[in-house]
Amino acid sequence: xxxxxxxxxxxxxxxxxxxxxxxxxxxxxxxxxxxxxxxxxxxxxxxxxxxxxxxxxxxxxxxxxxxxxxxxxxxxxxxxxxxxxxxxxxxxxxxxxxxxxxxxxxxxxxxxxxxxxxxxxxxxxxxxxxxxxxxxxxxxxxxxxxxxxxxxxxxxxxxxxxxxxxxxxxxxxxxxxxxxxxxxxxxxxxxxxxxxxxxxxxxxxxxxx
Amino acid sequence: xxxxxxxxxxxxxxxxxxxxxxxxxxxxxxxxxxxxxxxxxxxxxxxxxxxxxxxxxxxxxxxxxxxxxxxxxxxxxxxxxxxxxxxxxxxxxxxxxxxxxxxxxxxxxxxxxxxxxxxxxxxxxxxxxxxxxxxxxxxxxxxxxxxxxxxxxxxxxxxxxxxxxxxxxxxxxxxxxxxxxxxxxxxxxxxxxxxxxxxxxxxxxxxxxxxxxxxxxxxxxxxxxxxxxxxxxxxxxxxxxxxxxxxxxxxxxxxxxxxxxxxxxxxxxxxxxxxxxxxxxxxxxxxxxxxxxxxxxxxxxxxxxxxxxxxxxxxxxxxxxxxxxxxxxxxxxxxxxxxxxxxxxxxxxxxxxxxxxxxxxxxxxxxxxxxxxxxxxxxxxxxxxxxxxxxxxxxxxxxxxxxxxxxxxxxxxxxxxxxxxxxxxxxxxxxxxxxxxxxxxxxxxxxxxxxxxxxxxxxxxxxxxxxxxxxxxxxxxxxxxxxxxxxxxxxxxxxxxxxxxxxxxxxxxxxxxxxxxxxxxxxxxxxxxxxxxxxxxxxxxxxxxxxxxxxx
Numbered sequence: 001x002x003x004x005x006x007x008x009x010x011x012x013x014x015x016x017x018x019x020x021x022x023x024x025x026x027x028x029x030x031x032x033x034x035x036x037x038x039x040x041x042x043x044x045x046x047x048x049x050x051x052x053x054x055x056x057x058x059x060x061x062x063x064x065x066x067x068x069x070x071x072x073x074x075x076x077x078x079x080x081x082x083x084x085x086x087x088x089x090x091x092x093x094x095x096x097x098x099x100x101x102x103x104x105x106x107x108x109x110x111x112x113x114x115x116x117x118x119x120x121x122x123x124x125x126x127x128x129x130x131x132x133x134x135x136x137x138x139x140x141x142x143x144x145x146x147x148x149x150x151x152x153x154x155x156x157x158x159x160x161x162x163x164x165x166x167x168x169x170x171x172x173x174x175x176x177x178x179x180x181x182x183x184x185x186x187x188x189x190x191x192x193x194x195x196x197x198x199x200x201x202x203x204x205x206x207x208x209x
Numbered sequence: 210x211x212x213x214x215x216x217x218x219x220x221x222x223x224x225x226x227x228x229x230x231x232x233x234x235x236x237x238x239x240x241x242x243x244x245x246x247x248x249x250x251x252x253x254x255x256x257x258x259x260x261x262x263x264x265x266x267x268x269x270x271x272x273x274x275x276x277x278x279x280x281x282x283x284x285x286x287x288x289x290x291x292x293x294x295x296x297x298x299x300x301x302x303x304x305x306x307x308x309x310x311x312x313x314x315x316x317x318x319x320x321x322x323x324x325x326x327x328x329x330x331x332x333x334x335x336x337x338x339x340x341x342x343x344x345x346x347x348x349x350x351x352x353x354x355x356x357x358x359x360x361x362x363x364x365x366x367x368x369x370x371x372x373x374x375x376x377x378x379x380x381x382x383x384x385x386x387x388x389x390x391x392x393x394x395x396x397x398x399x400x401x402x403x404x405x406x407x408x409x410x411x412x413x414x415x416x417x418x419x420x421x422x423x424x425x426x427x428x429x430x431x432x433x434x435x436x437x438x439x440x441x442x443x444x445x446x447x448x449x450x451x452x453x454x455x456x457x458x459x460x461x462x463x464x465x466x467x468x469x470x471x472x473x474x475x476x477x478x479x480x481x482x483x484x485x486x487x488x489x490x491x492x493x494x495x496x497x498x499x500x501x502x503x504x505x506x507x508x509x510x511x512x513x514x515x516x517x518x519x520x521x522x523x524x525x526x527x528x529x530x531x532x533x534x535x536x537x538x539x540x541x542x543x544x545x546x547x548x549x550x551x552x553x554x555x556x557x558x559x560x561x562x563x564x565x566x567x568x569x570x571x572x573x574x575x576x577x578x579x580x581x582x583x584x585x586x587x588x589x590x591x592x593x594x595x596x597x598x599x600x601x602x603x604x605x606x607x608x609x610x611x612x613x614x615x616x617x618x619x620x621x622x623x624x625x626x627x628x629x630x631x632x633x634x635x636x637x638x639x640x641x642x643x644x645x646x647x648x649x650x651x652x653x654x655x656x657x658x659x660x661x662x663x664x665x666x667x668x669x670x671x672x673x674x675x676x677x678x679x680x681x682x683x684x685x686x687x688x689x690x691x692x693x694x695x696x697x698x699x700x701x702x703x704x705x706x707x708x709x710x711x712x713x714x715x716x717x718x719x720x721x722x723x724x725x726x727x728x729x730x731x732x733x734x735x736x737x738x739x740x741x742x743x744x745x746x747x748x749x750x751x752x753x754x755x756x757x758x759x760x761x
Contacts, residue, residue, distance in 0.1 A: 021397075021405070021406050023397045023398045026398070028320050028321075028394050028398050031393075031394050031397060031398055032320065032321065032390055032391075032394045035390045035393050035394060035424060036386075036390050036424075038424060038425070039386055039390070039424035039425065039427070039428055040428070042424075042425050042426075042428040042429060043428030043429070043431060043432060045428075045429075046428060046429035046432040046433075046462060046465075047432055050432065050436070050447070050458065050462075053455070053458060054447075057453050059452075059453070133444070134439065134443050134444055134445045135443070135444030135445055135446070138445075138446055138447065138452070138453055138454060141439070141445035141446060141447060142447075145432075145435070145436065145439070145445075145447075149435075
């Protein structure tokens with residue numbers, strides 16, 4: 001009497017009652033990305049908390065409202081948010097079997113994300129040029145910490161997207177399997193959502209003192 | 210009658226060249242091998258941390274001791290703490306989790322085997338980075354929690370020790386987070402048919418909640434460490450009071466990890482105990498839903514009590530009161546577990562093999578350690594005993610008397626599965642009793658020492674303090690513990706070579722890991738037994754009286 005279920009790496013979908021806690025339908029990689037994202041929420045939460053704590057510690061230096069260019073950053077924000085749309089479009093094209101459209105939108109996503117980063121880096125350069133460095137005040141230390149780590153996450157996402165693009169150009173996605181794209185896109189959307197919060201807390205709030 | 214894996218399926222070349230075998234281990238992505246790597250590496254760090262402790266005890270055995278100078282002493286107690294917490298106890302439990310969670314859920318491996326390997330290597334290299342500090346200019350010497358401004362370069366820590374502490378923990382911390390993501394996906398998505406969450410072995414439940422704690426509690430500490438490095442090397446002033454920075458901010462961020470960390474260290478041990486006690490009492494666990502549910506409660510509450518490590522910094526009465534209340538509250542679900550374990554043993558047919566001895570020792574010591582924990586949750590008591598040996602006693606009762614005994618129970622329970630051989634019962638009993646004697650002699654008197662005012666982390670004391678005799682007794686206890694560990698090591702080494710063959714199910718147990726050979730084949734199971742209850746092997750062995758026909 002040694003009947004049993006052959007061991008396999010995935011639990012097959014069962015007919016009838018399937019509890020949502022069986023996680024049958026959800027791809028492992030997507031589940032892993034959501035789990036990782038929940039961890040990152042606590043990381044950015046801590047950094048945002050630190051920023052809020054030190055927001056008023058401007059030392060002798062300028063107030064945030066005087067020195068942060070909200071409009072300029074808002075424009076670069078639009079580029080980042082657009083890149084989330086385009087990565088979604090890439091996924092849609094892949095589902096429709098449109099390999100060309102898929103690759104095109106991936107490249108556009110890369111470009112838009114890179115533009116955002118360039119905007120960030122040039123903003124840092126300008127601030128540093130005015131002597132507003134990490135050591136200038138606790139406000140700026142926290143500013144660079146928070147926006148800097150966000151920028152690092154954008155950069156990591158760009159690397160992942162670049163790898164995806166390379167694989168796409170090599171024909172790896174011709175079979176239509178999209179797990180890699182879906183999980184990286186999920187990460188990319190998260191990076192966007194974080195930026196919306198950071199932009200609000202750092203830039204928009206500075207308009208009100 | 211257990212389902213056996215066909216040994217012929219696993220290809221064993223007669224003579225593997227040594228280099229091939231080494232290469233196999235270095236490149237493995239098999240959860241069982243990675244588990245063994247974690248366990249062995251952790252024990253190596255445990256022995257090093259133990260040596261550090263032994264030297265501390267030798268230095269403190271007599272007044273005006275001259276075994277270690279003050280600077281070296283500071284490095285030793287710092288490294289002892291960091292090593293035991295992050296490189297011994299937590300990873301050995303993760304190692305057991307790695308080995309047994311896939312087996313207990315009927316899976317072939319973890320969800321992401323290569324990520325699993327990465328986590329192990331990050332752990333190892335984090336530890337090596339930390340220990341490199343000894344030869345790079347000095348190990349960190351600021352205490353395992355490494356507070357600013359003591360650890361800032363402009364103040365008292367111009368050397369590199371703090372930097373190695375920082376990057377060692379950053380590297381291994383990332384490994385921990387990745388490993389926890391892996392564990393969560395594995396437990397949620399790879400369970401075999403019929404294994405609903407309410408039928409999950411309690412060890413798996415504990416690893417699940419532990420992994421949630423890891424992914425949520427580590428990140429703020431990661432942020433704190435980065436901020437510390439920025440303060441030390443990039444001129445920022447996050448924690449530097451000279452420029453308006455707040456050292457207490459570091460404490461909040463650090464203890465946000467620090468407190469869940471201790472639950473990360475105890476929950477898997479609770480899981481081991483929850484497996485061992487039913488098997489060796491020949492009774493299912495009493496109140497399974499309460500043990501599982503209280504785990505979730507402990508996990509949640511553990512993230513709300515961190516500032517009870519900061520009662521003495523002046524947070525004010527409201528915060529003190531809130532954290533005090535929450536800390537006392539967390540004793541309730543913990544107590545629930547203890548009642549459930551005792552109720553499991555009550556009326557059971559007790560088989561006092563070594564695993565059960567360690568489980569009972571665990572319960573006794575953990576009750577004591579938990580009680581002193583409730584004591585220090587009372588703010589005025591904490592004001593009196595903080596930074597004294599009373600706290601050292603408390604933490605060692607829960608971490609050594611608790612976690613470590615739980616780990617030993619797990620070793621004696623699961624060694625037969627991992628190696629195919631039984632450990633010696635006689636040597637195991639010697640190990641157990643020497644451990645209980647040595648542990649009690651070392652740490653019980655520390656309660657009293659703390660109450661009469663001996664501060665922790667002092668490198669010596671004068672004879673007029675009167676602390677000499679008790680310290681001497683504690684050092685004798687430490688020597689007994691050293692002997693107990695030698696007995697344990699001898700047991701392992703000897704039994705690995707000449708122990709009695711264990712067979713697939715030497716303890717007549719009930720969870721899925723016992724449904725395959727010892728050690729399991731690389732693919733774990735040829736066929737996974739059907740799961741219709743919490744004790745699938747009981748059902749298989751007792752088709753006339755399966756659990757799923759009882760009111761469990």
